[in-house]
Amino acid sequence: MQIALAPMEGLVDDILRDVLTQVGGIDWCVTEFIRVSERLMPAHYFYKYASELHQGAKTAAGVPLRLQLLGSDPVCLAENAAYACELGAPVLDLNFGCPAKTVNRSRGGAILLKEPELLHSIVNHVRRAVPAHTPVTAKMRLGYESPEGALDCARALADGGAGQIVVHARTKVDGYKPPAHWEWIARIQEVVKVPVVANGEIWTVDDWRRCREICGARDIMIGRGLVARPDLARQIAAAEAGEDVVEMTxxxxxxxxxxxxxxxxxxxxxxxxxxxxxxxxxxxxxxxxxxxxxxxxxxxxxxxxxxxxxxxxxxxxxx
Incomplete structure (x- = not known):
């Protein structure tokens, strides 16, 4: 099992990533989305969101960092992804899940779930642009207004070259309102051959247990739950290992x-x-x-x- 710290714009920056990964239990983390459009972004723009690139793309605790890009232009994303790899990004993640209205109005994030063909094109362009040894991953929600197209979107990402898909088990319209529909994660895993990571509404060890029981996902990504309970990853790792769960005071x-x-x-x-x-x-x-x-x-x-x-x-x- 791997436990990832989710990217959260305006919250989980390099400072909070550093502190939370020091607490322990986190296997990898992701930058806030780095928006790209129309041009190749300069190096300082990437370093602004991923200062860890100066230290081998790892936090001070040694936890690996993935670089997340957001945009809708396949060629532009591919060019920026290739440059990010030159700067030291070990994994390129693509954002198809951000629910923010300003982002969606600019044709970024979850709005792209309405266009599976574009999802495929973006991932395919990025996959071909970066070194073969560099993993390309993607994060998606279940859809924009409903999860009816979730399976098609997941297939598009996997067929385009995504080696792993993180699924936030809510639609854009759902926002962050409970519940998370973990049962859809199991359905998505049935139609793609790449690993699917469960994300959404994991606040406690009991939530993790229910999520795993419902969707069967081995790996999880946690956002607000880890910010609210900094030792949650450590607690879940202990529970998975059959050890006593001790909460941080x-x-x-x-x-x-x-x-x-x-x-x-x-x-x-x-x-x-x-x-x-x-x-x-x-x-x-x-x-x-x-x-x-x-x-x-x-x-x-x-x-x-x-x-x-x-x-x-x-x-x-x-x-």
């Missing part, structure tokens, strides 16, 4: 929260950093009552020094 989480804050201070402006911390805290409130208390205390706080004091942070001399 709020006290044990503190060093990771403080590390996140220091990295945010180092990489962001004093205006941006507080917002990113509060964004993570808001999701942590789903798992930790202490996070709710801290979030309410910090809700209107904008002074970075005061925020650091409230989370017990001591800025290192190196910073």
């Amino acid at each position: 709020w006290t044990q989480l503190q060093p990771f929260l403080q590390d996140f804050w220091q990295q945010a201070l180092n990489k962001m402006t004093p205006i941006q950093a507080p917002g990113r911390l509060k964004q993570w805290l808001a999701l942590l409130t789903k798992s930790y009552p202490e996070a709710t208390t801290l979030f309410n205390t910090l809700r209107r706080e904008t002074d970075c020094e005061r925020i650091g004091q409230l989370i017990g942070f001591v800025r290192s001399e190196a910073a």
